[in-house]
Amino acid sequence: MNVLVIGGSGGIGLALVKQLLEQHNIHSVIATWCTKQPTLEHPKLSWQRLNLCDESAIAASLSQIEKLDWLINCAGVLHSEHLKPEKSLSQCQADSFMQSMQINALPSLLLAKHAAKALKGSQSGVFLTISAKLASISDNKIGGWHSYRCAKAALNMALKNVSIEWQRTHPKVCVVAWHPGTTDTALSKPFQKNVAPEKLLSSEHSAHLLLNKLQQLSPADTGTFWSWDGQQLSW
Ligand SMILES: NC(=O)c1ccc[n+]([C@@H]2O[C@H](COP(=O)([O-])OP(=O)(O)OC[C@H]3O[C@@H](n4cnc5c(N)ncnc54)[C@H](OP(=O)(O)O)[C@@H]3O)[C@@H](O)[C@H]2O)c1
16 A cells, blocks of 8 residues: 655654554555654655645645555644634634635645545545544534634535545545544644643554554545544534
8 A cells, every 4th residue: 555644744644654654554655744854764655845835736746646545634733933723703813814724724625636646546545634623513612713623624624525526536535534632742732731641642642543543444434524532523
């Protein structure tokens, strides 16, 4: 199997890349980074720089891949120098909202567009993006984090839409959204103080649960949203 890990430089992404490389049925892993190139080397692994805000770069990257079995998008943003999750509406800013959409939502549509050809030949394809449970509209009880929540909800709609289109064109590819649980990475670091230690997953454990799920998925699961603890989430 040939696997592409988008955001392979992140906390969950890099842990996943390491575990994929240990799998006997994995032939090659291409992993992408944007600002931080990892030092990990392995005969089955190649690194590519990819900025997901640039569609032509996404197209160029995917055009080099002839056959792909799994595309796993582990990229995302919650906070940056200019982006802070909003506690109230008064903190909402158009440019922060657009930045969150640009990194958390739009890339999965563009990746699906440009990976469609390479995934077509797979007998057991998976197109999975890491979303977040807080994107579930029916599960939203506490509000807040407007931009991130809206962007991940938009991502979920994009994945559901791709799954519907690909049931016709790519019936052997399963399209799934994944909630990794609160995982100890740079993304969650500023927000960990109210998380009980037993509820905070290591990136290795989080990636292990994701890999287990990837190995269980079949085309019958397409268009679904899963949590790290085995629960199927409502959209
Ligand atoms: N950690 C959690 O508790 C948690 C909970 C729920 C959902 N999630 C989701 O899980 C996913 C992985 O998060 P993480 O915790 O592993 O975060 P992380 O350690 O901060 O990693 C983020 C990844 O996204 C990449 N990225 C950011 N902007 C990009 C861009 N413009 N183009 C290409 N790549 C870009 C980063 O690349 P560089 O570092 O190379 O720039 C990095 O690989 C995200 O979608 C996040 O929303 C995480």
